[in-house]
Amino acid sequence: MRIRATVAAVTGAMALSAFVAPSALAADSGSSYKADVAKVLEAAHHAAGKSAFSSSAAAEPQPYQLDVTFSNFKIAKAVKIGTTNHVSTTVTYTLNHGADVDVTADDFLSGPYIYRGSFTDQDNWLIGDEPATCKVVSATAETCTGKIDAYPGDGELASSDAGTWKGAAIAIAYNGQLDTDNGDITKVGLAEQGSLGTTLVQRVxxxxxxxxxxxxxxxxxxxxxxxxxxxxxxxxxxxxxxxxxxxxxxxxxxxxxxxxxxxxxxxxxxxxxxxxxxxxxxxxxxxxxxxxxxxxxxxxxxxxxxx
Missing domain, CATH: 2.60.40.730 (SOR catalytic domain)
Structure with missing residues (x-):
């Protein structure tokens, strides 16, 4: 994944102590949420990219697979972006989870994003400033509403990025690792699902x-x-x-x-x-x-x- 103007690629062992505490997420500008998600995804993608025949593959730290899937992903047909103004578009979706996943935990977060390219080799992505707001509708499901935020003036996009993008959603269970001095990425749960829908990202x-x-x-x-x-x-x-x-x-x-x-x-x-x-x-x-x-x-x- 190429991440512009968000966070540098994370490789090897990962220090979760660099993240802000969950309680600060709501009050923060949102940059910490985006950076934290990017770091977790980079850790997962970097580990997944290791060859199965590599002697270091088994030791590569990564989040564990969270029992979460997503459905009913709905986004506007087009996201129209100018040259400098902040653009935001709303996404709704359903989060389905196993009975062992505590979606009510303070440090359980979910959110939508859109990406260009293939899901396993993304050219670019856009995510919201803040995590989605979710409402429990059953013992194993939530309905969620989140934002996709774009800042063209910050270099998040190239003109060649215009066209069809795909929808995705993530869920992260930090399980208290944000509150420690040396967080353990292997104790963080991650669910990530792509190809949930499409939208056009267009040049105004x-x-x-x-x-x-x-x-x-x-x-x-x-x-x-x-x-x-x-x-x-x-x-x-x-x-x-x-x-x-x-x-x-x-x-x-x-x-x-x-x-x-x-x-x-x-x-x-x-x-x-x-x-x-x-x-x-x-x-x-x-x-x-x-x-x-x-x-x-x-x-x-x-x-x-x-x-």
Whole structure:
């Protein structure tokens, strides 16, 4: 797993004493929760990556398997992320557990996350600032609500990360190991499950339109310009979205419905330009249908007074 702007990879023996105490989690900003989860996952993944024929494989410390599974994972169809603003999206799921798992313990935590790539070799991930809030619904199940938080300005994402991501959930039973000076990772329980659902992580788009001249004589030429741009997570700026088909639409004055006029493609800088003949008063707008990496957007209509 590659973890950006969260915590360095943890290898070998793991010092749980570096974690904050469970009681501090609720009051903290959430960074400790994210870092703690990352450390536990790194310990588990690092140990799992050891060759079965390695003499050190058996000695590699790792969390034990927690008797927990997840279901009913629900997330928004798309998470739209700009260049700098914090973005948060809500996830709900069901946590199913064995009778021997104490989900009411103060240091039992669960939460959702999303990842890009394969579950066993993730390219990137996004997790919430805080653990999920769960409600006991039976002796062996809880319903949980958690957040996925993204901070593009902190370097968590690259533009190439846009597209389809998969949902996952974790549960960790720290079993008092956070309160000791030398916590034992082998006494920490971990359950992690991927491919629970999908969502699109998209680069926020912007679209402009300008119809001129205005006013204009009936039958004269109207030039309609605009630009389609989208967030770039590599430099935290907006750049033109090139080679994209965008619909030019028109709505008559006193009408509520836009109709298609023609389809225009953005140039090498994301700019749009076309011409039409003036007929009646009304509004012109550009409308972009969106892609898997970039959400749909329609510009606000620009009114043209036809004399």
């Amino acid at each position: 788009s912007r679209l402009t339109v300008n119809a001129a001249p205005e006013p204009v004589k009936k039958g004269a030429t109207i030039t309609v310009t605009g630009a389609l741009t989208r967030a770039n997570w590599d430099d935290n700026k907006y750049h033109g979205y090139t080679g994209q088909s965008v619909q030019l639409e028109f709505r008559k004055k006193n009408s509520k419905k836009y109709t298609l006029v023609k389809t225009v493609k953005t140039d090498s800088r994301g700019n749009l330009k076309t011409t039409v003949k003036a007929s009646v008063d009304g509004y012109f707008r550009y409308n972009f249908a969106g892609t898997t990496t970039t959400p749909a957007i329609a510009a606000a209509g620009d009114f043209v007074d036809v004399k």
